[in-house]
Amino acid sequence: MNTKTLLSVVGPTAIGKTKLAITLAQHFNTEIISADSRQFFKEMVIGTAVPDKDELAAAPHHFIQHKSILESYSVGDFEKEALKKLDNLFKEKDIVVLVGGSGLYVDAVTKGLDSFPKIDASVRASLNTLFEKEGITALQQKLENLDPEYYNKVDKDNPHRLIRALEVCIGSGKPYSTFLNQEKPKRPFNVITIGITADREIIYDRINTRVDLMEQNGLLNEAKALTEHQNLNALQTVGYRELFQFFNGNWTLEFALSEIKKNTRRFAKRQLTWFKKNKETLWVNFNDDPKNIIATIKEKLQA
Missing domain, CATH: 3.40.50.300 (P-loop containing nucleotide triphosphate hydrolases)
Structure with a gap:
């Protein structure tokens, strides 16, 4: 107890x-x-x-x-x-x-937190570059294509969340949303x-x-x-x-x-x-x- x-x-x-x-x-x-x-x-x-x-x-x-x-x-x-x-x-x-x-x-x-696969750092680096050059709209469009389910839930004005989701999509080849809501260990x-x-x-x-x-x-x-x-x-x-x-x-x-x-x-x-x-x-x-x-x-x- x-x-x-x-x-x-x-x-x-x-x-x-x-x-x-x-x-x-x-x-x-x-x-x-x-x-x-x-x-x-x-x-x-x-x-x-x-x-x-x-x-x-x-x-x-x-x-x-x-x-x-x-x-x-x-x-x-x-x-x-x-x-x-x-x-x-x-x-x-x-x-x-x-x-x-x-x-x-x-x-x-x-x-x-939900458990995600380890992603090569180069993926995030390339997404940061995309954000710097083309702005948040480019991230939004990319996520809408790769994971429309999460795109409809995420705070679309938050580049941190967009980049995090995109790096998992790109690095794992699976939608970010498929890794969500897994069973987690209980806190002590x-x-x-x-x-x-x-x-x-x-x-x-x-x-x-x-x-x-x-x-x-x-x-x-x-x-x-x-x-x-x-x-x-x-x-x-x-x-x-x-x-x-x-x-x-x-x-x-x-x-x-x-x-x-x-x-x-x-x-x-x-x-x-x-x-x-x-x-x-x-x-x-x-x-x-x-x-x-x-x-x-x-x-x-x-x-």
Whole structure:
């Protein structure tokens, strides 16, 4: 019987996951593992809403800004490292908190990843070159031809996902979708998932306010300093991609900022769709009293 529990805090961007995770970590005297793939990279701070110094000091955090954008780091790498960290933490703690809005990375820890064949690195290199030369449309068209089933499910604006699927299709000669949903080994810990949500208008208002604050706090300078690396996988993300269009002279600043807000709202919608697939999630409102949330968690722990 598993006696260890992972409290997984999920939800759309700007909804208050960090705040709740810290509250839970403090109450249960434990530590936090971040499953936000955008916050792994130390060069990206403002645009990824990395917890501030006070938040990081409020509870021990892991997997925050521990990598460089120049390093290769996959969801598989994260799964291995996060499980190793959990194994060590569970030697001293009965409860650990996982927090993040990156659904695939959350699932990698809580459920495990599907198993894929090893693919020669040259395949990914050629796909990265295709992306740099012809853009995301070329990747989309290629995937639609090779694996229409996965093409209809994938986030078509995410080059990471497109390239990953394509390298498996090309390297194995089989559709990426045929490797999905295989039976996975069970985790040696229990998982209680707490999802934070709000009315759509509130979520969108919080996103718009956050983008405005990012601009005020220096997002433009941060993105400008990264312009020379704009083709790296780590930077194919909302908040940077749009500003590169501005720096490259393709868009006005006003339009770039409006696109950041629009694309972040779309991202939030996709996040909710992903997380709502888990029927066991305990959904709470963004302004619910944390004491009530903790009481509900304790009931589940004793069940």
